[in-house]
Amino acid sequence: MIITRPRDWSRIKANLESIGARRVFLMGCGQCATVAHTGGEPELREMAERMAEVGVEVTGWTVGEVTCHLNGTRLESRKHQEAIDAADAVLVLACGAGVQTTADAIGKPVFPALESLFLGTVIRNGIFEERCQTCGDCVLDQTAGICPVTTCPKGLLNGPCGGMWDGMCEVLTDRECTHVRIRKRLAEQGRASKGTLAPKDFSTALKPGAVDIHDRKAER
């Protein structure tokens, strides 16, 4: 899931002031931002209170089912058409994909209320860790299911680097070195060491990404 954190309040306020917005509509997200405790119902209520404190009227709010789903967000916004029409701007408590989808779906100035951080694993409620960078060229088959691209702070495919000390990471000194972990787990599983991994194919990660599954079906 996409991990988000609340955007600096001063930036949100400055955004609204920049267009003289006095009335806003709040859009949350029922998926990632709800799980991340950044854009679910409780957070929207809290945001509405903060808006009231600075004299901004909240014309309405909703937690869309999946805000990054374009058609879903169009449908959701139609249900709240009157409140949206009454607003000067829409504040989106979702990831950047959700903000952009909302901007496409609603013809109003749209502002982000969150910062999008990373693709996260839920360790337990409220604890998230970055484990994947969606690089499009997965090496997990060769690294015992531990991603060096993401979990080594330098993203090295081959390591450890010269800073490893007593098996611990040079940068995140409270963590075991990713490359030590990989070698240990491969050994535990009786698997051969990975050898030297070749430089990554970063063409798979050139921006912007786009996938049309219809093309893939045609290829089969």
Add this chain to the structure above:
Amino acid sequence: MSRLRDMLEAGEFVVTGEVAPPKGADLTHMHAAVDLLAPHCHALNVTDNQGASLHLASLAASKAILDRGIEPIFQQTCRDRNRLALQSDLLAAWSLGLENVLMVTGDDPRAGDHPNAKGVFDLDSTQLAQVAVGMNEGHDMMGHELKGSTGFYIGGAMFPEAEPWDVQLARTEQKIEAGIRFFQTQAIFDMAKLERAVEAVRPLGAKIIASVLVIKSPGVIRFVNEHLAGLMIPDAIADRIRGAEDPAEEAIRLAAEQVREIRQIADGVHVMPLGLDRAIGRILGEGA
């Protein structure tokens, strides 16, 4: 011709030193350090934005040293450049007459003076060594033919004291397989561990130049232990310097002892005077 390569391949003991390019465009101070170190060294490492802090490029500083008649070891870190820039700089280095390269990963940008920088790490040091081998064979990393190949003597870093040793050794073997022919170690304090490394690496056809760090004051101990990644001065040595009447004098005596021991074990010694450049003659002389 690379004197470093010739001597190491001939089994002669080499001495290398290290200079840092200036943080600025004025080379005066660097040349002064070079003039102190050069008479005692066969080659001088020229660091590349060491500690992830901005300095004049190793490429330009290496060339400046070469022009002074001293053999440089051009350093390349993977942190600051992508594969195009790294290869382009390698070609530039060779065209300027730089024959020795030392390839290292580089400290994380968070450790340096531009903590907001994006670390590149497009290639790691092993992959970069493979690329340099390819350039020596006349092609770039995509296999495209080069107009004029290179002939680098390729070095890398290793850390004989790092544990777990099996991981460190596997990493070293990987680097040798990638084409690294000589290693410069991190500062050595435990000679038994250096011996262990030399015994493992020599049969694989690579050479080890062991590093000696001159610990001139308790302040240096603090700096090394707190700021230099993967380096910890053992208590016995720290106590010896801290307890000395004249710490700088004790540091010189200690370094000379270490050089003497390293001569019996490794293929060369790399002296890092950490500001005590003037003492290098004594360290090497007393350590003969």
